[in-house]
Amino acid sequence: MHTADATPAASAPSAPRLPRPRSGSAPRSGSAPRPGSAGPRFRLVATDLDGTLLRTDLTVSARTRAALALAGRSGARHLVVTGRPAASCREFLVAIGYEGLAVCGQGAQLYDASADRLLVSAALDxxxxxxxxxxxxxxxxxxxxxxxxxxxxxxxxxxxxxxxxxxxxxxxxxxxxxxxxxxxxxxxxxxxxxxxxxxxxxxxxxxxxxxxxxxxxxxxxxxxxxxAGVDKALGLGRAAERMGFAPEDTIAFGDMPNDIPMLEWAGYGVAMGNAHPGLIAVADEVAPDHDEDGVAAVLERVYGPPDTLD
The missing domain is CATH 3.30.1240.10 (Hypothetical Protein, Haloacid Dehalogenase-like Hydrolase; Chain: A; domain 2)
Structure with a gap:
């Protein structure tokens, strides 16, 4: 992997977070906008990998791949936002034919998967x-x-x-x-x-x-x-800005407390059924478990059922 242009994360400004009112009650399943509804049609789908997009066996199911393709045909972009460093997540990105930017290392890295090139990287003293x-x-x-x-x-x-x-x-x-x-x-x-x-x-x-x-x-x-300052919101905000998206364009999926900044930044946040209670507390919705294709279940509702599944 090439590392030209790598710069400290602290030098890049963080995109503003979008505050959302919270009712204080548990998130309700099925509350994301449906096709044709008055709600936003999300143009950016941000997903964690482990415990979210990946099943326990570290694979992405055919149903989830089909749902991501459905979102793509609707004009949305998929952005991986993972705690894994780029060197560790590359194999998973290749397996699903992923192209373009990915946020790695908990937001410390911005990685161009298409060029196998690290654009931004932060070091810890x-x-x-x-x-x-x-x-x-x-x-x-x-x-x-x-x-x-x-x-x-x-x-x-x-x-x-x-x-x-x-x-x-x-x-x-x-x-x-x-x-x-x-x-x-x-x-x-x-x-x-x-x-x-x-x-x-x-x-x-x-x-x-x-x-x-x-x-x-x-x-x-x-x-x-x-x-200091590194979290998934920083990385997501940096990538979204480069891609031309704002928080309100974004639906985000995660499962652990490290995903809290990402869900709070995004216009709509989804916790997996297997998520940590701390993440569920800030989510707008709880999807099914990652082994039950929770990401796919939400995307199919938001973008419409896929034509076929592999």
Whole structure:
């Protein structure tokens, strides 16, 4: 992958977020505009990958592919907005014939999938990362964390300490001590504690990081520390601006707390049936589970039933 023109994410302005009134009650299924309704006809479909577009087996179903094609024939564009770095999501984009821009790395990267070219990438200062880890452990009463990092682009390699996970994948890097994590430039740090709940670790990291970093919860057992200001709303806003779309043009789908900024930015936010309660609380609608083609179910209602399914 080429990395020319890579620039710090903090240098790019974030598109304004669109405030939406909330009733305080649970989202209602089936509330998205239907074809021919007075509601907006969304021109941008923003989807997370894991737990949203991808099934548990990491595939995209024929029904979902057909629904995305239906949206495309209606004039809408599909934009992937994922926590995975570009190097990790490329195979999934290729599998569905994805073209154009994608937002990767929790908003830290803007990736041109058609050209296999990274347009924007943000790095996390090593000294700051190490200090935030230390302060987080102090907030947790001295309980040590298991750590991982994603190295800087274009490599974007996942490097872990020995007890970060029970199974280390062959393409990951394994270090003998945490000091080795800081041997090369990184884009983010991932924290987990084997006994403490994720919410407590995330809260401690947020207190430790203050306004120096961004902290998000991307999946079970994985709290991420990113450069300040980086989140999915930043990446989505940057990509939408380049593509000529505004928040009100956008319907967004996600499943975890790291998707909250994206759903709040978009004109209409959909949480998957398998979503974290924190995301459901801010969503306009709850779709079926990702293994039940929840994205497709909503898109078929918004854009009309597909002619045929593969």
């Amino acid at each position: 090593l000294d700051l990362a190490r200090a935030v880890v230390k302060r987080t452990e102090e907030e947790l009463g001295g309980r040590p964390l298991e750590l991982a990092v994603v190295t800087a682009a274009p490599e974007n390699r996942f490097v872990v300490t020995p007890r970060f996970t029970d199974r280390v994948r062959p393409d990951w890097g394994l270090v003998g001590s945490r000091e080795e994590l800081w041997a090369r430039p990184i884009e983010k740090v991932l924290m987990r504690h084997r006994e403490l709940p994720d919410g407590r670790v995330a809260a401690a990291a947020a207190l430790a990081g203050g306004d120096e970093v961004s902290v998000t919860h991307s999946e079970k057992g994985m709290i991420e520390v990113l450069p």
